[in-house]
Amino acid sequence: MNKKLSMVLAAVLWGLAGSALAAKAEVIIDHTGKLMDHGDGHLMNMEGAMIMGQNKDKLPPGCSSISEERSIEVHAGHEYARQFPGTMFGFSSHEWRVKPCTKLTVTLVNEDRIRHQWMMHGLPKFMYDKGMFHLEVTGPGKITGTMILPAEDKTYMVHCDIAQHMEKGMKAQLIVGNGSSPFPSIPGVTDLAIPDDYGPKVADSVKLPTPVAASSSAASVQSSGSGNAVFLLGVIIGAVGTPFGLTYYRKRFEGMTRDEIIHYLLNSSKSTFDKVLGLIMTLVAKFSRK
Amino acid sequence: MPRHQLALITALLLPFYALDAGAVFTAPTTAKVASGQAEPFCNSGAPPEWRKAQEVEGVWMQESRVCNPDNPNDIAAFVKGTNNISMQTLMDTSNLAADAITATNDLDGDGDPDHYIIKLEIMEVNGHSPDFPGVVPTFDIAPGIQPSFWVFVPKNRDMSTRSFASGEANPLLRMPSPPIRVEQGDVVWLVVENSHYFPHSIHLHGVDHPFMDHAGEGNDGVGQTSQMDIMPGQSKTYVIKPRQPGTMYYHCHVQPHTHIAMGLAGMFIIEENRPNNWPQVFNVGAGQVRHPSVGVMEQYKQEYDLHYQSVDKELHQIPQSANDVRLVAKKMNQEYDITESTDDYYLLNGRAFPYTLRESLIVINPNEKTKIRVLNGHQDPMALHIHGHKATETHYDGVLQNPAAQVTRDVYALAPAQRLDLALDSTNDGLHSFGSGLWMFHDHTERAFTTNGQGEGGSISLLAYKDFVDENGNLKVSHTMDLKPYFTREFWERKIPVWQDFMDDWGSLGAPSGTMDTKPGINAGATEASAQAAAAGVSGDGTGGGLLGGLGLGVALYFAYQHRERLIRQVKALLPKSNG
Numbered sequence: 021m022n023k024k025l026s027m028v029l030a031a032v033l034w035g036l037a038g039s040a041l042a043a044k045a046e047v048i049i050d051h052t053g054k055l056m057d058h059g060d061g062h063l064m065n066m067e068g069a070m071i072m073g074q075n076k077d078k079l080p081p082g083c084s085s086i087s088e089e090r091s092i093e094v095h096a097g098h099e100y101a102r103q104f105p106g107t108m109f110g111f112s113s114h115e116w117r118v119k120p121c122t123k124l125t126v127t128l129v130n131e132d133r134i135r136h137q138w139m140m141h142g143l144p145k146f147m148y149d150k151g152m153f154h155l156e157v158t159g160p161g162k163i164t165g166t167m168i169l170p171a172e173d174k175t176y177m178v179h180c181d182i183a184q185h186m187e188k189g190m191k192a193q194l195i196v197g198n199g200s201s202p203f204p205s206i207p208g209v210t211d212l213a214i215p216d217d218y219g220p221k222v223a224d225s226v227k228l229p230t231p232v233a234a235s236s237s238a239a240s241v242q243s244s245g246s247g248n249a250v251f252l253l254g255v256i257i258g259a260v261g262t263p264f265g266l267t268y269y270r271k272r273f274e275g276m277t278r279d280e281i282i283h284y285l286l287n288s289s290k291s292t293f294d295k296v297l298g299l300i301m302t303l304v305a306k307f308s309r310k
Numbered sequence: 311m312p313r314h315q316l317a318l319i320t321a322l323l324l325p326f327y328a329l330d331a332g333a334v335f336t337a338p339t340t341a342k343v344a345s346g347q348a349e350p351f352c353n354s355g356a357p358p359e360w361r362k363a364q365e366v367e368g369v370w371m372q373e374s375r376v377c378n379p380d381n382p383n384d385i386a387a388f389v390k391g392t393n394n395i396s397m398q399t400l401m402d403t404s405n406l407a408a409d410a411i412t413a414t415n416d417l418d419g420d421g422d423p424d425h426y427i428i429k430l431e432i433m434e435v436n437g438h439s440p441d442f443p444g445v446v447p448t449f450d451i452a453p454g455i456q457p458s459f460w461v462f463v464p465k466n467r468d469m470s471t472r473s474f475a476s477g478e479a480n481p482l483l484r485m486p487s488p489p490i491r492v493e494q495g496d497v498v499w500l501v502v503e504n505s506h507y508f509p510h511s512i513h514l515h516g517v518d519h520p521f522m523d524h525a526g527e528g529n530d531g532v533g534q535t536s537q538m539d540i541m542p543g544q545s546k547t548y549v550i551k552p553r554q555p556g557t558m559y560y561h562c563h564v565q566p567h568t569h570i571a572m573g574l575a576g577m578f579i580i581e582e583n584r585p586n587n588w589p590q591v592f593n594v595g596a597g598q599v600r601h602p603s604v605g606v607m608e609q610y611k612q613e614y615d616l617h618y619q620s621v622d623k624e625l626h627q628i629p630q631s632a633n634d635v636r637l638v639a640k641k642m643n644q645e646y647d648i649t650e651s652t653d654d655y656y657l658l659n660g661r662a663f664p665y666t667l668r669e670s671l672i673v674i675n676p677n678e679k680t681k682i683r684v685l686n687g688h689q690d691p692m693a694l695h696i697h698g699h700k701a702t703e704t705h706y707d708g709v710l711q712n713p714a715a716q717v718t719r720d721v722y723a724l725a726p727a728q729r730l731d732l733a734l735d736s737t738n739d740g741l742h743s744f745g746s747g748l749w750m751f752h753d754h755t756e757r758a759f760t761t762n763g764q765g766e767g768g769s770i771s772l773l774a775y776k777d778f779v780d781e782n783g784n785l786k787v788s789h790t791m792d793l794k795p796y797f798t799r800e801f802w803e804r805k806i807p808v809w810q811d812f813m814d815d816w817g818s819l820g821a822p823s824g825t826m827d828t829k830p831g832i833n834a835g836a837t838e839a840s841a842q843a844a845a846a847g848v849s850g851d852g853t854g855g856g857l858l859g860g861l862g863l864g865v866a867l868y869f870a871y872q873h874r875e876r877l878i879r880q881v882k883a884l885l886p887k888s889n890g
């Protein structure tokens with residue numbers, strides 16, 4: 021290459037690098053038409069956009085024909101965490117319902133400037149590699165894929181599998197027919213299986229309370245809170261445990277005469293008495309030495 | 311109490327004690343503690359051919375005699391760029407994105423690309439799940455030890471785990487953040503896509519970079535002086551054209567006292583400019599560089615990256631303690647106090663002993679020169695020592711020491727964030743090397759060879775001569791103690807007497823019976839539960855009473871339910887009376 025030309029090129033790369041990449045491209049690039057088909061429903065391009073498990077024509081077992089053609093558009097990004105406090109990423113919708121044997125076309129519109137996914141699990145593995153249908157695109161960008169759902173009533177989990185994206189809001193479900201049991205921790209749909217502990221409630225106040233008062237009131241709230249919990253635990257153990265305790269002692273005393281039972285009880289109380297006495301003696305010894 | 315009464319009680323009790331008085335005290339016998347289930351020394355599942363010296367896509371790579379070698383397809387992609395390899399090779403990498411490394415434009419016509427676009431994502435391993443009590447995706451630093459980490463990772467594709475069935479993080483997603491290599495004078499666009507749920511940045515410590523880029527954006531990675539942090543879901547491109555070579559450093563500069571410690575830090579190496587020089591852009595998991603640069607190969611046979619880090623388990627537990635990002639932020643930023651912290655785990659290239667033996671061996675032959683680059687990622691100074699060798703300090707912080715003044719010694723001091731290049735000469739002359747062997751190397755700050763205070767763990771690893779390690783990375787250690795206990799969880803849970811099997815067949819340094827659980831692996835769950843129950847029972851004033859009161863009420867409720875019909879009858883009988 022001509023040396024001078026290359027120097028100019030270098031200068032351009034060096035100089036424009038930042039502006040070229042940093043320019044806030046608001047245009048959402050559609051990657052769908054630019055993918056390379058790798059076979060087996062796997063399409064991809066060099067910008068990292070991909071579809072896995074694409075199926076436009078193979079009927080799953082149990083479907084004699086396609087019942088319905090549906091299209092959904094799902095937006096993904098930080099913006100969709102707005103309505104679910106405590107999350108960081110989200111989908112524009114977290115639940116979809118379709119008929120069995122639907123030919124479903126999904127468009128994932130990623131509004132962030134990182135990768136996001138619309139990954140669905142639980143499809144028949146002999147038709148869909150790893151039982152997955154998967155859309156992935158780095159934003160701002162979008163991608164569209166199609167699959168045909170089996171005849172079975174089933175609820176499929178949909179998520180973004182990037183570490184912590186599902187946990188922090190990108191979890192949804194696709195309900196086919198009457199569906200099956202729902203998944204936990206879907207924003208706005210189901211509760212967290214493991215709820216967060218927000219600690220004792222601190223009153224919002226314009227006037228800041230003195231730190232001492234605040235901390236002592238917080239402490240008292242906490243202790244009474246945990247006291248109630250322990251009391252409740254006691255109630256539960258008592259109510260549930262009593263029948264077991266009764267059975268245990270019934271079994272233990274089974275076949276014993278009244279005298280034997282009394283003897284047993286006396287023996288155990290004697291050993292307890294001995295232990296208490298021993299403890300007192302040690303304490304006395306310690307005390308008198310002083 | 312009057313004295314004569316005390317005497318009376320004593321006299322009454324004496325016979326009980328007198329019974330024992332004749333026998334000589336015998337200490338409890340030794341109980342044999344079951345050792346728990348040991349993992350095999352090597353369970354990486356890596357195909358043996360991955361370890362061989364080979365060529366993929368025209369990229370040569372050296373033999374890697376360790377249990378867990380790098381995937382050769384990854385190495386090919388890291389050297390040529392994901393844009394210059396076949397689709398098949400890209401698919402055979404460990405989930406590397408198609409746009410992870412774009413290497414183009416041989417501007418000076420010397421046979422190698424001069425423009426690199428390197429994309430990084432930020433991810434969390436061993437993070438919280440709101441769905442089950444475990445962590446996702448998992449990365450064990452030692453058997454059963456899973457602190458959460460945040461790491462820069464080469465841009466991924468597809469799943470974060472190895473498969474849908476596995477919770478284990480994919481091989482790219484691990485500690486430490488990978489060493490990055492570029493060539494001196496190349497134009498590098500370092501693109502950070504913040505896929506984590508907190509703001510982050512990159513500060514290029516020691517790497518020649520302009521304070522502002524040509525577009526007028528801050529390039530120094532410091533929120534307070536350079537540019538706003540990269541928000542979750544956003545990306546930023548850092549632009550550099552480093553003029554000087556050397557071993558440098560990159561790290562997040564947002565809340566750095568926690569973010570560096572959480573793992574957002576790695577080595578950044580600028581290789582000397584040479585014709586046809588293709589540096590291996592990433593060295594995932596650090597350790598051996600299987601494709602050293604032209605400049606390194608001029609003087610050395612091999613090259614290794616050693617990144618030392620430490621972990622305060624209280625800090626690394628925070629992301630696992632809640633799902634709500636605001637709670638995690640509050641605990642990280644307002645409750646955690648680094649001035650009261652202590653380190654619990656010590657890592658070399660992301661793992662603690664014995665896992666270091668699976669991937670961070672330095673494997674050499676006699677009469678060779680090996681380049682070792684060291685980064686001290688601790689909060690404290692460290693003192694690296696290699697048994698049986700005295701290496702030469704050639705560079706500190708990437709700058710060549712005057713050759714006449716280079717020091718050859720056996721303890722190398724590194725301040726926090728400092729980098730040191732060592733030239734290790736394996737010539738057996740009694741000075742540079744004492745000959746072939748399995749020579750341990752470690753930070754000689756003694757706590758660094760413990761894991762949670764228990765030895766021998768921490769960041770120790772081995773300098774292994776090839777006659778002591780087989781082709782698959784297994785150590786020839788039949789002459790040593792059994793390493794199995796180190797590969798059990800129970801050992802690190804302090805449930806196995808360290809020396810019980812050392813001495814003799816009667817375990818003279820085992821556990822006195824009655825002092826330890828003899829089947830810790832089996833009873834682990836039960837003892838934990840009872841310990842928790844016990845803790846709940848004695849937790850503070852009044853709660854014990856609360857438990858008893860509750861218990862009483864519970865029992866009463868049970869009986870009330872059992873005899874509800876009689877109760878209802880009696881209540882009914884009472885009602886008309888009160889009415890009348």
